[in-house]
Amino acid sequence: MKNVYMENLGCAKNQVDAETLIKLLEDDDFVLTEQVEQADLILVNTCGFIESAREESINSFFSLHEANSKAKIVLTGCMAQRYADQLEKELGEASAIFGNRDLSKIHEVVRQVFSGERVISVPSYPPRETEVYERDLLLSFPGSAYLKISEGCNHWCSYCAIPLIRGELRSKPKQTILAEARDLISRGIREINLIAQDLAAYGTDDSDRTSKFMELLADLTALPGDFFIRLLYIHPDAFPASLPSFIATHPKVLPYFDIPFQHADTTVLRSMGRTGTKESHLALIEQIRSAVPDAVLRSTILLGYPGEDEAAFAQVLDFLKKARLDWVGSFLYSREEGTKAYALRNDRDHRKAHKVAAAFQEELEALQAPITGNNLQRFVGKEYDILIEELVEGEDLAIGRMYAQAPEVDGLTVVVGRNLKAGQMVRCGIKRVNGLDLEAIPVAGAMHG
Template sequence: MRYHIVTLGCAKNVADSERIERVLGAGAHVAVAAPQHADVVIVNTCGFIDASKEESVDTIVGLAVAKKAGQRLVVAGCLTALHGEELRAEVPEIDAVFGAEDWAGIGAYARAVEPLRLDAQRYELPESAAIPLVRAPRPSAYLKISDGCNAPCTFCIIPRMKGKLHSAPAEELIAEARRLAAEGVREIVLVAQDSTDYGRDLGLRDGLPELLERLSAAVPEVPWIRLMYAYPGHVTRRLAGTMAALPNVAHYIDIPLQHASEAVLRRMKRPSNTRLVREMFAMLREAMPDIALRTTFIVGYPGETEREFEELLAFVRELAFDHVGCFTFSPQSESPAAREPAQVPERVKKRRQRALMEVAQQVSTIRNRAFVGREIDVLVESSDAARATIDGAPDGRGFVVGRSYRDAPEVDGLVLLEGEYAAGEFVRARVTRALAYDLIAAPVAAPVPAR
């Protein structure tokens, strides 16, 4: 059977799609690059906010319209938990719906679909045009350590869609990390809804530090194990000490804070004691003076006043994060926050987003400038010439695109590295120039020709 997966949403969904691919690969099914060449098209949906729900529905409808005779359209992922039946009723071209994480169900379905290839041939699906998808070796991969969440954030319905926290057994994660390392992956990015709660459901008190220790020992050849999606109340001294001590855990952490006004955080039902949040960052910087800190904020949460927004701006200046993401509040209609009466007008949200990103950019520029003249290791992401579109960068010729330990894939900055290198190479380089979000660097040793 030939299949094509369309992945919507965040890095956690990317990890889920890879899991589906592994299940289908084990059944000797083949991925193809385009939906029109597939016997089964799978849409891995996202339902985090109304806008992502709409994107998922639009994608499903588009594929339903283009559906070939004999082809199967399958919907999986977050959106199906609450809206599976509705989707089926509204889009009759959908052949099957699977709840989030129903890997076995998808595998069984694929096995049953196999005889349909005869029909597919009868309907003249273009066999010659079915191009098996050959994946390029990748420098970096996601490893989802748990799913679900126990937090009560008022703007989020992940706990309703994905259920309570459920952690993957460490043995399973170690086996997967080893498989990725054997594939040549040089960076493993740990993702979850709340990575710092890992193992609580398994009865572990220090689940994440223990997992990091085991992963670090299991794949010493992977230079960076990176931690995303930490929860402010769950970052412990033990975790910071473990990160500092392990040679291949990147000194980097992503802790989405969502806001910095205690009143807004209380309304969001998030950890609201900003003194503790400051202490947590101080503790992380004490354990790892070179740690890169990433966070994300929501502006325009219902009832957010100018004063509360100003508190947030001041906090961003004070904490000097390396990377800040900022979203305008976008309701998820089934979440309590969507029903709050004091919704903030869109234009106010946009203005606040611009203002916050200006401050974040000033801070990021200062942090980046501190690296000029310093040596860093650069993981080459793409052997293609660097994109010339990066503001203030050279014209892109003679550079490749990489990242330092300070930059997570897809969401943070880049390092433009002089020379020609293959994706996946680690290159020691000296930073020659700082841009607002990115760095420019030259190799310390003579460039090795790309293979």
């Protein structure tokens, strides 16, 4: 038996891949260790979405290699998938470069590595009926898990490298998704976070090109058990019109809407390859809030895209003032080779624009923070179920989340109370807003589950 150390970077979809890789290696008698110094094998599950993520991946690789230079070290994930040829030449320290489309190939990659070979393996996707999805260990906090319903994307937004990395849309068979959900529920998972590049695109890669997402959601909510579903990432141009009313009548689906609008200026949106407008975005938000009064809305904004100027950014600020979104994340445009937007400006102009966009980002955050803080006030004085994530050592405190807070990206709820356990659901009264977090105490006599 050998020890394996996993360094997982990037998004939740990458995390699911890491969990699958761990399961596959455990089937080969590897034991997961949290101490890199004890590892015989190190896996660095990289992100390749934007330049800063790739830099983090490379820095992590060298840091881990320095911490344990005797271990075999495998670079896998999105960066390995997209840049295998380049990494083969420039990263001689890597025992293997392994893509992320057929995770089952990790068996033979590792066998070759331990027999002394250096391996470059970027396999294609396997047939859907043979693809592996099994996971034992979950890298989420207790009580919560991600469930990936598709790979890749067919939107081909002009700035986005995801189709180059993950390929075109590849929906997972519905029965496989339902089986995974049943397994998670049987293991006591209370929060199932559905993830994909665009949830609503599920099934549009079938011959009839129509979305099967609402059918899938209906089947998931019909499963027995004490759980709830959180929906993460729905493209605004493909938003299902029936989704708000469905959520309003199906309490197992949290009234949480994660819609990456990305911008509000029509010219910029068209160049991005998106069909929406500021007005259509605001109309969608109003539709959601009318159907679901307790809806929480999150979005992301991309700043620094070619063609964005002061006037275009002013449209973003006006949109945010009117939308009053609960949570807004922002990121700076990364010039990705192979995307449609790459040729829209040269590298020198990109560096200049990046500095301007960084200033825009500060202005956006200064505008949005008080909106978020004010929106959180509506929860004060009310009771909600809080999923406890972790205990604060030496204190009668725990960190958790309510329905308005998605894992990792939103604020948290600090629960003041004793005898709390990670992974349990606790009914709490919200006492105050502290910055962008909430403070709560358990309701007297509340059932802990």
